[in-house]
Amino acid sequence: QVQLVESGGGLVQAGDSLRLSCAASGRTFSSYTTGWFRQAPGKEREFVATINWIGGSTRYADSVKGRFTISRDNVKKTVFLQMNSLKPEDTAVYYCARSLKLGATRRYEYDYWGQGTQVTVSS
Numbered sequence: 001q002v003q004l005v006e007s008g009g010g011l012v013q014a015g016d017s018l019r020l021s022c023a024a025s026g027r028t029f030s031s032y033t034t035g036w037f038r039q040a041p042g043k044e045r046e047f048v049a050t051i052n053w054i055g056g057s058t059r060y061a062d063s064v065k066g067r068f069t070i071s072r073d074n075v076k077k078t079v080f081l082q083m084n085s086l087k088p089e090d091t092a093v094y095y096c097a098r099s100l101k102l103g104a105t106r107r108y109e110y111d112y113w114g115q116g117t118q119v120t121v122s123s
């Protein structure tokens with residue numbers, strides 16, 4: 001069993017920054033991939049970024065490239081999502097999730113999910 005807990009969401013203005021955290025507990029995390037997804041009201045949950053725990057390679061959605069950075073702390077079993085230059089269209093509930101597939105970007109490739117944290121960006 002794996003537990004994932006997100007934190008760091010909030011209400012900010014356009015152009016501001018936020019850093020989200022995803023803390024993992026339970027079974028060892030070191031050999032898996034962690035991803036961030038987001039879901040805006042009335043929309044499908046979409047991929048944001050992913051990082052492999054071995055090697056640390058990353059992938060990003062085109063909509064966040066150059067603005068968001070995903071990173072990890074293997075010792076603390078925590079993944080971070082640094083979000084800069086936030087836009088109103090980044091408003092969503094952000095979820096972290098675990099996948100057994102390296103570089104996974106599809107929802108069905110992830111088997112454990114956190115409860116989500118709300119990010120609201122005002123214009």
